Amino acid sequence: MISGRRIGIIQARMNSSRLPGKAVADLCGEPLLARLLQRLSGSRELDQLVLATTLLPADDRLGALAAAHGIAWVRGSEDDVLDRMYQAACQYHADIVVRLTADNPLVDGALVDLAVSSLVGGNRDYAAVSVKGGFPLGISVEVCRMAALQTAWQQAIEPCMREHVTPFIHTQPERFSVEWLVSDTDYSSLRVTVDTPEDLALIRCVFAHFGRNDFAWEAAARVCLARPEWTRLNQHIQQKSVDRVA
16 A cells, blocks of 8 residues: 655646646636645645746746645746656656646546546556546646656656656556546536636636636536537637646
């Protein structure tokens, strides 16, 4: 059984190619990243949340936002995100690493707990919530053992594996014990990540509808399915990388 410190690491940067500054975009009166931090605070399985951003001066703003919410933050490579995540995990003595991204503001603490429990209960090296299991694009949580992350950090060579952090692990099920969680309902047609202005418009509709921050991700998914005028906002957007676990 896996035990030890469980550290949630949120990767974020201001220099997004399709929607610069999206992490601090207004989301019904609060920065998008602040909304995500609040939603993740409900996790019972995490020992600590850490923001991992880059060394670029523009990302000072993200560090200040994290600090204002009582969240630790670290800096690292802009492109070698695997190194950034690994160094953050080392600094905070992680035994279990939960990878999160600031462009997925509908992820909540309960979903994090589900993924962590699956990893621990199944004694896995890696467990993930993603479109592979019928979740919406943008409802993403990846959990791995520190030992697996260290192996990836030491051995992954291809730039895409350094940028996307976990492909070295989850593309080798013969080497690592991998579990893809499965949603009770297939929501994989939904796109609720924030990568473009159209994505942000949809997410603003969701938060405005609930008028609060503590709604479950699945409640948001059901509302999106019931309102095709929302999903039409970003249905034409193509994901940049088909290999991304989002």
